[in-house]
Amino acid sequence: MGVITDNLDLWQETLIGTLILFIAGGLLALILGTIVGAMRVSPIPVARAVGTAYVNTIRNTPLTLVFFAFAFALPPLLGLRLTAPVSLTLAIFALGIYTATYVAETIRSGINTVPVGQAEAARALGLTFGQVMSQVVMPQAFRSVIPPMMSVFIALLKNTTVAAGFSVVNLGSIRSYMSERGENQFLVILWVMFIFVVLVLLLSWAQRALENRWKVTR
Template sequence: MGVITNNLDFWGEALLGTLTLFFGGGLVALILGIIVGAMRVSPVPIARGVGTFYVNTIRNTPLTLVFFGFAFTLPPLLDVRASGGVQVVFAVAALGIYTATYVAETIRSGINTVPVGQAEAARALGLTFGQVMSLVVLPQAFRSVIPPMMSVFIALLKNTTVAAGFSVMNLGSARDWLSERGENQLVVILWVMVIFVALVLLLSWAQRSLENRWRVAR
């Protein structure tokens, strides 16, 4: 326990960094993923093409390379200094943009579970594509994709550790920082594992709660 009690300042800052990356990246991924998922099933060919290109390009690019782009390409282009706050913003953007591809595909799979007749009936009533998606299709799609969507966010939580390699403080930074303080690296890694297991269990509990609340009657 000394690894925790003797370094509470570090653990608090690292946990806050991980949660910031998770919630910030998750919000970006959810908003962008819903938009891209809707584009993937849009009747407009250009929208489908853009959505498909985005998903296939970003999803097949390693997350580390996405971080490299934000860490070393954007600052010179935007003429900004990659300070602590800017690095966090770029890390959140990198995680969000990358995870949005998986959110989009999950949303698209949920949209495909909604009977086509419901969308056709909504269009027959005069609803636009946006109204059909927001009022009829997406509410039902969300209820059917809770388990796979939570898996996406669990992966996002673990992917936050990649940001440690780009000087963004989070739990992935624990080994390097605490080894400089003389702590046993194996013990540090085990504590990081315990914290991540606890966070994943919280997400699993949230998944079960949402499933019970929004269960689709069969």
């Protein structure tokens, strides 16, 4: 326990960094992914093409390369200095934009579970495509994709460690800091693993709670 108690300041800082990356990146991914998922099933060919191109391009690009683009290619174009807040913000965008592709495909699969007749009936009542999606299709789609969506967010949680390679403080970077303090690196890695297991168990509990509350009756 000395590895924890003797370095509470560092553990707290890195844990907060991980949670910020996860929560902010998750919100961005959920918003952007929902929009792209709707575009993927849009009756407008241009919207479908843009959504498909975005998903196929970003999803098939390794996350590390996405980070490289945000850390080294984007700042010179925008005239940014890589300070700690800027690096954190860019890491959030990298994680959110990358994860949004998986959210979009999950949402699209949920949309496909909604009977077509419901959307057609809503359109017959005079609802626009946006109203059909927001009021009829999306509420049912979200309820049906809770398990796969939670798997996406569990993957996002673990992907936050990639940011450690780009000077963003999180649990993935604590090993190097603890090494400078002379701590046993193997014990540090074991504690990091334990913390991630606890966080994933919390997400699994949230998944079961949401499933029980929003269970879809077939």
